[in-house]
Amino acid sequence: MSSHPDQAAIRAAAHRIAPYIRRTPLLRLAGGDLGLPQDIVLKLELLQASGSFKPRGAFNRMLSRELPQAGVIAASGGNHGAAVAYAARALGVRAEIFVPEITGPAKRARIEAYGARLVVGGEAYDAARQASEARAAETGALQVHAYDQPEVLAGQGTVAMELQADAPGLTHVLVATGGGGLIGGMAAWYAGSGVGVVSVEPEGCPTLATALREGRPVPAPVGGLAADSLGARQVGALMFAVARDHVAKAVLVPDAAIRAAQRLLWEAARLVAEPGGATALAALLCGAWVPPAGAQVGVLVCGGNCDPGSVAG
Incomplete structure (x- = not known):
C-alpha cells in the first residue's frame, strides 16, 4: 500500500471490512427545516458500530x-x-x-x-x-493509530466510497477534522472527482488550519467543546499530504455553533450527535462556509458518543 491511500486501496478496505461494519444510511433534510437556503444530505456515521466512523x-x-x-x-x-x-x-x-x-x-x-x-x-x-x-x-x-496509518486512512475512506455511490450528485462534502484520518481518507477517494471536500474544525482545535497555514503538520491548541473527539495536537503526516492537494477549504467554527448544530440535529431529525459529530453542520449554520449557487451539499455526522441528556434535555 502507498503511503496514503488511493481508490484501489479504499476499495480493498471496503471488501475487507464489509463483514464487520454497517453501511450507514443517508438522510435528506429540507433546507427550510434547518433555516438554510438549500437542502442537504447527511451521512449518518453516528449509526456506525460503536457510535462513530472509527x-x-x-x-x-x-x-x-x-x-x-x-x-x-x-x-x-x-x-x-x-x-x-x-x-x-x-x-x-x-x-x-x-x-x-x-x-x-x-x-x-x-x-x-x-x-x-x-x-x-x-x-x-x-x-x-x-x-x-x-x-x-x-x-x-x-x-492501531487513530489517524496516521495507511490502513486506517483507507478504512475511513470507505465512508466517501459509500457516500459517492448513494449520493452521486454532491458537489461539496463537509467533514469534521481532528487528527485527520476521516477527511484524509475521504479526500483521497474524491481526489480528481470535482467534489470539494471542506474541512471543519472548532476554533479551539485548529489543527489542519494551522498545518495548512504553516505548510506542514505542527502543534496546535487543543480546547473547547469538541476536544475529546477533535483534539489531536497536530494532524497526521499521511493525511496532510492528501489534504494539501485535495481539501478544497478549511474553516473554523465557534463552540456556540457546534452546540446549535447538536440542538438542530435533535429537533429536526431526533439525532443525538456528540459535539465532534455536529461540527461539520455547524459550518453551514454559522456561515463559516457558504455554499456556492447550485451546490449539492453532503455533511458527515461522524459520531454520537455522548450522554443523550446533554443534547435532548
Missing part, C-alpha cells in the same frame, strides 16, 4: 496483518478507543486503550463494555498517545 479504519488495520498474541493497543479521545475495543472483541484478541482525562464517562463506559483494558491519564490526547506507544514497546501489541 471501526472502518480499526478493522482495516487489524485485518491487514497477523495479530500478535499481545493483542492491540491504541490511544484515543474515546471514539477510536471504542472502535478498537469493538474490533478486538469481534476478532477475539485483547485490547488496551489509553485515553486522556478529558474523555467523558459515556466514552469510557463504552470502551470497557467492549471488554478492553482502559487506562486513563494525561490532560489531552497526545499524552495518552505517548503512554500507549511506550506500553506497546513493552508488550509487543499491535498499535
Whole structure:
C-alpha cells in the first residue's frame, strides 16, 4: 500500500471490512427545516458500530496483518478507543486503550463494555498517545493509530466510497477534522472527482488550519467543546499530504455553533450527535462556509458518543 491511500486501496478496505461494519444510511433534510437556503444530505456515521466512523479504519488495520498474541493497543479521545475495543472483541484478541482525562464517562463506559483494558491519564490526547506507544514497546501489541496509518486512512475512506455511490450528485462534502484520518481518507477517494471536500474544525482545535497555514503538520491548541473527539495536537503526516492537494477549504467554527448544530440535529431529525459529530453542520449554520449557487451539499455526522441528556434535555 502507498503511503496514503488511493481508490484501489479504499476499495480493498471496503471488501475487507464489509463483514464487520454497517453501511450507514443517508438522510435528506429540507433546507427550510434547518433555516438554510438549500437542502442537504447527511451521512449518518453516528449509526456506525460503536457510535462513530472509527471501526472502518480499526478493522482495516487489524485485518491487514497477523495479530500478535499481545493483542492491540491504541490511544484515543474515546471514539477510536471504542472502535478498537469493538474490533478486538469481534476478532477475539485483547485490547488496551489509553485515553486522556478529558474523555467523558459515556466514552469510557463504552470502551470497557467492549471488554478492553482502559487506562486513563494525561490532560489531552497526545499524552495518552505517548503512554500507549511506550506500553506497546513493552508488550509487543499491535498499535492501531487513530489517524496516521495507511490502513486506517483507507478504512475511513470507505465512508466517501459509500457516500459517492448513494449520493452521486454532491458537489461539496463537509467533514469534521481532528487528527485527520476521516477527511484524509475521504479526500483521497474524491481526489480528481470535482467534489470539494471542506474541512471543519472548532476554533479551539485548529489543527489542519494551522498545518495548512504553516505548510506542514505542527502543534496546535487543543480546547473547547469538541476536544475529546477533535483534539489531536497536530494532524497526521499521511493525511496532510492528501489534504494539501485535495481539501478544497478549511474553516473554523465557534463552540456556540457546534452546540446549535447538536440542538438542530435533535429537533429536526431526533439525532443525538456528540459535539465532534455536529461540527461539520455547524459550518453551514454559522456561515463559516457558504455554499456556492447550485451546490449539492453532503455533511458527515461522524459520531454520537455522548450522554443523550446533554443534547435532548
